[in-house]
Amino acid sequence: MIDVAILVINSKICSGEAEDRGKESLCRYLQDHALHLASYEVVQDDREVIRKRLVSLCEKQDLHVVFTVGGTGVRPTDWAPEATRDVVEKEIPGIGEAMRAESLKKMRTAMLSRGTAGIRGKTMVVNLPGSPKGVIDNLATLLPILDHTVGKISGVSSGKR
Secondary structure, three states: OEEEEEEEEOHHHHHOOOOOOOHHHHHHHHHHOOEEEEEEEEEOOOHHHHHHHHHHHHOOOOOOEEEEEOOOOOOOOOOHHHHHHHHOOEEOHHHHHHHHHHHHOOOHHHHHOOOOEEEEOOEEEEEEOOOHHHHHHHHHHHHHHHHHHHHHHHOOOOOOO
16 A cells, blocks of 8 residues: 655645645545555645655655645645755656646646646655646546556555555
């Protein structure tokens, strides 16, 4: 089973000004696809806060993937890709490219997404968009290669853990 953490990047949810509308569907999706949710947190839209939390999560030996949710667009407060690049040792740009390509089939504004992915230690970090539907759509794009990728990052040559 793949152990994942969710890091929602949204100042309004963090302060209690807005409801986390995507949590229930995201948690159900992870469970339905045999992904173990080890951590679910909400942080404010701040590059340094995001960076510090990503470092801390990646240092946990039991996490395979950290999914960030939100902060991938073009708003002045969107810092997820930059914070991810600050933290990862190896970037995996093809993941962001694949998610954008698939999303573009459904929504033209997907080209504004700047999400990326990368590896720190033995943990993969993947930026997902903030919209609940966008999160599920992007996870569906990533899911077919997730086990293989986690296996490779973990040092299992066949990609099977």
